[in-house]
Amino acid sequence: MDLEEFRRIGMRIIDWAADYLGHPDRYPVFPAIRPGDVKGRLAPTPPVEPEPMDAVLTDFEQIILPGITHWNHPRFFAYFANTASGPGILGELLAACLNVNVMLWRTSPAATELEELVLSWLRQMLDLDAGLHGAIMDTASTASMVAIAAARDSAEPTIRLRGMAGQRRMRLYASEQAHSSIEKAAITLGIGQEGVRKIPTDPAFRMVPEALRAAVVEDLGAGLRPFCVAATVGTTSTTSVDPIPAIVSVCREHGLWLHVDAAYAGMAAIVPEHRDVLAGCEGADSLVVNPHKWLFTPMDCSVLYVRDADRLKRAFSLVPEYLRTEGDVTNYMDWGIQLGRRFRALKLWMIVRYFGHEGLAARIREHLRLGQQLAQWVDADPDWERLAPTPFSTVCFRMRPSALACIMRSADEAERESIERELDRLNEALLDEVNKSGRVFLSHTRLHGRYTIRVAIGNIRSDEVAVREAWECLRAAGARLCADERF
Numbered sequence: 326m327d328l329e330e331f332r333r334i335g336m337r338i339i340d341w342a343a344d345y346l347g348h349p350d351r352y353p354v355f356p357a358i359r360p361g362d363v364k365g366r367l368a369p370t371p372p373v374e375p376e377p378m379d380a381v382l383t384d385f386e387q388i389i390l391p392g393i394t395h396w397n398h399p400r401f402f403a404y405f406a407n408t409a410s411g412p413g414i415l416g417e418l419l420a421a422c423l424n425v426n427v428m429l430w431r432t433s434p435a436a437t438e439l440e441e442l443v444l445s446w447l448r449q450m451l452d453l454d455a456g457l458h459g460a461i462m463d464t465a466s467t468a469s470m471v472a473i474a475a476a477r478d479s480a481e482p483t484i485r486l487r488g489m490a491g492q493r494r495m496r497l498y499a500s501e502q503a504h505s506s507i508e509k510a511a512i513t514l515g516i517g518q519e520g521v522r523k524i525p526t527d528p529a530f531r532m533v534p535e536a537l538r539a540a541v542v543e544d545l546g547a548g549l550r551p552f553c554v555a556a557t558v559g560t561t562s563t564t565s566v567d568p569i570p571a572i573v574s575v576c577r578e579h580g581l582w583l584h585v586d587a588a589y590a591g592m593a594a595i596v597p598e599h600r601d602v603l604a605g606c607e608g609a610d611s612l613v614v615n616p617h618k619w620l621f622t623p624m625d626c627s628v629l630y631v632r633d634a635d636r637l638k639r640a641f642s643l644v645p646e647y648l649r650t651e652g653d654v655t656n657y658m659d660w661g662i663q664l665g666r667r668f669r670a671l672k673l674w675m676i677v678r679y680f681g682h683e684g685l686a687a688r689i690r691e692h693l694r695l696g697q698q699l700a701q702w703v704d705a706d707p708d709w710e711r712l713a714p715t716p717f718s719t720v721c722f723r724m725r726p727s728a729l730a731c732i733m734r735s736a737d738e739a740e741r742e743s744i745e746r747e748l749d750r751l752n753e754a755l756l757d758e759v760n761k762s763g764r765v766f767l768s769h770t771r772l773h774g775r776y777t778i779r780v781a782i783g784n785i786r787s788d789e790v791a792v793r794e795a796w797e798c799l800r801a802a803g804a805r806l807c808a809d810e811r812f
């Protein structure tokens with residue numbers, strides 16, 4: 326590309342981006358399109374002749390943009406929000422421009438050293454102990470898989486050479502609320518879904534340590550090979566926190582690797598008065614936190630901390646002659662399966678410098694306040710009920726008209742079940758209706774089998790006005806649906 330053209334188009338894109346980021350709420354959060362609409366409007370075969378960038382950008386605005394779900398929108402409250410902050414976007418731009426490959430120290434010394442430095446900063450902000458060493462991965466799914474691989478190979482070092490054949494059946498433990506990535510890691514690593522034992526949770530959706538201990542003892546008695554516990558700080562459905570100190574004790578008793586999945590809620594520890602969310606993690610062997618979830622970092626950026634980097638490297642290091650180097654340096658290719666690695670540390674470093682620890686903490690603190698505020702609004706409305714505690718900024722609830730609540734109290738089990746099914750249908754229709762409106766975007770889960778609406782507040786652009794609008798949107802849609810004879 327001619328550099329004058331690069332400059333002209335680059336300026337145009339930055340201008341567009343500044344306008345967009347100023348008002349992502351000009352767009353519906355969720356687009357009103359059907360599957361296939363976007364592809365149907367684009368050429369099915371690649372252009373033979375070069376095309377002017379102006380024409381490409383016109384298609385971006387007219388075809389791509391109307392098909393985007395706007396994660397930057399202040400009323401995006403689905404899944405766990407991930408928002409792109411200004412310094413993070415600019416960091417991505419610079420990283421793409423340099424296009425270094427952070428596989429060996431010498432393939433980009435500054436990128437390797439910046440990764441070490443910024444992960445030390447993040448560790449300090451999270452008040453984690455200095456014994457942890459970090460590496461940036463694409464996602465928490467990869468980070469957990471890498472950690473569980475290290476746990477597996479530490480427990481049975483011959484697996485690295487001979488694979489799983491002839492091994493006792495390996496056993497990994499996670500609560501029934503753990504993220505699906507833990508099971509996917511087990512599938513990938515030859516442990517299999519049956520190798521994951523789901524430990525029951527208490528009424529607040531937290532792993533029960535006594536049940537974990539009993540399960541490990543039972544499995545040992547049955548000749549299985551327990552090797553790892555994957556605990557969660559901030560489960561996906563309800564953001565519950567497993568009791569890490571008690572789980573550490575079980576792991577110590579039986580020599581198990583403890584991996585902590587704090588992908589979302591770990592970031593709350595940046596707020597000094599919430600540091601205790603990671604209490605006990607000094608007993609963990611590995612821990613993952615996702616700056617791309619709740620630290621305003623553009624996709625993707627997940628951080629894996631390990632206590633003993635050598636155990637991780639023993640699982641993954643494999644140095645062919647063409648990658649051999651000398652010297653006591655960090656070669657991040659030894660920390661996982663990827664050889665080529667993006668320069669993700671740059672955007673994270675720019676974010677931390679731009680906002681500072683206090684600026685990041687202030688934003689997360691405000692999200693925590695907004696979560697509590699919404700929980701209070703739900704609790705105060707007799708037609709709605711909360712279905713889980715709200716330890717952070719994600720609220721789980723459903724509509725349950727007060728008239729039905731009265732009937733349920735005197736109903737027998739069969740009648741109650743039938744009302745419950747109606748409530749599932751009502752809440753599913755409610756979510757569908759508010760999402761279709763394009764004003765808010767929410768997602769759902771099931772708790773104790775019941776359809777549950779989730780509002781996850783974590784977007785850097787979400788404020789009280791946005792949260793109130795989501796709540797009013799739900800209440801208005803609820804009132805409309807209740808007046809509808811289908812319910």
Ligand code: PLP
Nearest residue numbers: 464465466504559560561586588
């Ligand atoms: N762990 C938890 C607790 C999550 O909530 C999620 C995603 O929401 C993940 C892991 C997976 O994250 P990623 O998309 O980075 O793989």
